[in-house]
Amino acid sequence: MAKTWETPQMVQETGFRWSRVVVYGLLVFFGAVYLLPLLVMLLTSFKPLPEIYAGNMVALPRHWTVEPWVNAWTKACVGLNCNGIKGYFWNSIQMTVPAVVISTGMGLLNGYVLTKWRFRGANVLFGLILFGCFIPFQIVLIPMATFLGRMGIASSTTGLVFVHVVYGLCFTTLYARNYYMAFPDELVKAAMIDGARFFSIFRRVLLPNSGPIIIVAVIWQFTNIWNDFLFGASFSTGTSAPMTVALNNVVMTSTGEREYNVHMAAAMIAALPTLMVYVFGGRYFVRGLMAGSVKG
């Protein structure tokens, strides 16, 4: 149904060679600009401290050192505990994985209902759900805290998973709904005539074809939840805090000489999973964006 990636796009065989040079030149130029902050961070994380304070931020390290990375992982102080950020990494995974799985799963089912089992008022409900994507998180902080407290899941990973599911649902529902819109109704109908029911149709007909949109939803949810600071800081305590909270504690120290190299290394470690997801998932990401956009 989706157009394959390799389909020629532009009829451009007539282009001159120099135009190719310009295109590549521009792309590389933009790439360099986009990469600059990452480059600064990476270079800094491999420099010894005196070199950072003395030198130029884009200069290559004169003495390469991996010590900042080791320190960040095992020795950096997060408050009074100087065991690095490794423990918090695991906290983040414990929080992110279930939240992504649940919100994506529910979103897919919602999308399935909203497109293939429409009932009166379904569109209005969709509109209502969609508006939820736009709520500023700061305003929900206090009422949400009250709710979590009443439920007895404040300051727990369960509470954090719940919050991230709640505010991720609108996005996953939106993706799935728009994707399944383009999915041929005939296939659903055929399965129904074969006697398949609600869940078996979903499992056998839609789910096997949902690869691209699952990837889009997972990428989106994963990066948002992994990078979240506000909820993580508010709804966790001490050593159960997610990575971003620990990173903040490492980086935002108020006194003393700043160990920029350790800070940058810690920041890179914290960013690694999302970076990986984008680098390796990027190809599927655009494909997922595309998939829904082509007539079914």
Next chain:
Amino acid sequence: MKMKMVVAVMALFAVRHAWAEEQAVEVVHWWTSGGEAAALNVLKEDMQKRGYAWKDSPIAGGGGEQARTVLRARVAAGNPPDAMQMLGFTIRDYADEGLLGDLSSVANKEGWDKVVPAPLAKFSKNAKGQWVAAPVNIHRTNWIWANKKIFDELKISPPKTFDELIAISAKIKAAGYIPLAHGGQPWQEATIFDSAVMSAGGPAFYKKAMIELDPAALGSKNMEKAFDQMAKLRTLVDDNFSGRDWNLATAMVINGKAAMQMMGDWAKGEFIKAGKKPNVDFLCFQYPGTEGAFTFNTDQFAMFKVGEKQAKGQLTLASAVMNPSFQEAFNLAKGSIPARTDVPDTKFEACGKKSMADLKVAIKNDTMLGSFAHGHAMPDAVKGAGYDVVTKFFNHPGASSAEAAKEFAKAIEAAK
């Protein structure tokens, strides 16, 4: 099916959370950097010796702003920490809301009233006069920290009047140094403003305007003079000051790039850590015109009402905080002076000794006054409104002092 999965996953996490340490005290704080954390470790070890585990919940950032946000959420969740590092009016706000526990039993037994200065104890008690927080330290904010080498080289001495300050700054500038190291963040500008108001109108005026928020005082010529001083100080900073952290500004004085910094005595911790000695490598003196006065702020540990089970641990922590040897050890590392006035000054260096001596005089003369910049003069809401006017003025060269003074009074009135 979906719900089953949700339940299963949630149950899994609930189980992981079922265990909890029985004898632990959770402390939320923002002392995450080297020296502070080391100082706090003393307290942690002390607690462990007394048989309590220390549950550390650091939330760094923004001088406790981040931690305060988190606290709001946790209070709303009915799940406040056992103890939290707090400043001035924030303690009073939470005490007024009835959220803080009563430490009077320990306080009375140990006689805190006798050793803690009254202007400070005001922030440690609730409206009923019960102790709700244990103060750790006293910071003084009307300091100027100076590089002695530059002062010697230019043959200048600490200024006695504001005009002298401007005069020596001209010399410093001419010699190629930056007269004033400053970090352009609202609280740093407000810190200078504390002293400017005090210098322009004297301690009694400061008290009337900034603490009693008297409209007549706020509308008086003295406020205009304070803004005039701010405008002149603005000309003494370098071009890159915006957003600079205070410790980077201190480093400029330490490294001899800049001659002076107006900052609380936490800056001293930076000098000491860099191996500098008072009166040898650096000088400490008061902002001209504020010599006898002592604008202060204090870090305290406020204890929340969290039930009988935790009360014992909280009282133990409060007692540990008030332990003279802890106060000494902590404050030696932090640059401040003990909240207890009965701690001997023998181990402190010259600036610390001066601070402790000045404090005694200031208490007697009623010139120990809460700092506006650090939340010990007016409630947070009013303070914030004041910040806006001060920082706007400082970052807007050429603005009229008279206008700013008027705006300041108006902003305070609106936020009251």
Next chain:
Amino acid sequence: MQTTVMTEQEARAPAGSVTQPAARVGWSSPRGWLQQQLPRLVLSPTVVITLVFVYGFILWTLYLSFTRSRGIPSHELVGWLNYQRVWNHPRWSVALHNLAVFGILYIALCLVLGLFIAILLDQRIRQEGALRAIYLYPMALSFIVTGTAWKWMLNPGLGLEKLFKDWGFANFKFDWIIDERMAIYTVVIAGVWQASGFVMAMFLAGLRGVDQDLIKAASIDGASLPRIYRRIIIPQLRPVFLSAVVILAHLAIKSYELVVALTGGGPGYATEMPSTFMYAHTFTRSQLGWGAASATMMLLTVAAIMVPYLYSEVRTVRSRRQ
């Protein structure tokens, strides 16, 4: 967010028959009734969650905005007082002005840059995957992480200005971040850096969905490449523009970390935005009422942008069903 693109595009498809299985195939047993209600049951948790945690909380905020709430919620009603106070607050007018400057430039630059790079990338480029990842990665990183690097780069004493001076351009000056009037533009730069790659991905997806036959026909007619783009391809991307604008607008209104990590709202409060205003008053200044009033005004702005969009979305679907 981005997949809203599809609805629009797909709405242009011939109105196909929409299955309404539950309505057409009847079940008579109790199990059949369950089957019939199943879709609603499956959707209901989400609906309940949305009603409580989105609309319930919005109503709560609305209520608070009319009360004299300071540190904790109070039930003393004060009418429009909080709105008046916020509206007369010099900091709020700076925030609104900044939102306008930031919003317009941010959206415009992201669209232009995103489209431009997407078109370049669509020229059958070698190593497209690697390049795409480079443009996309900023969106993957939290600004808590990248903020420090940006702060350095923009700092005249440490960053780009120093770099160029070290390279011998003695007169090079780039000190916007410390200039009260220019600081907001540094926020724009960092914001565009962060979001434009994402917009690029949306346009790229859109470009790949453009009808190839039209392009072929035009090129056979001898139309030049720029002309093909201007006349045929870009007009077809209209829906992508629309959803990109919506996404960017909501990011602009919500942008908080960007400002906090880059300028902390400074110099002074020159880079204040409505979101930072709300945050400061709600949490650090114990002015819950003011915070709620500013949040309500922010939400109204979001609604003003979103509701027409949602309405058009629902309507196109409805017209298909007829």
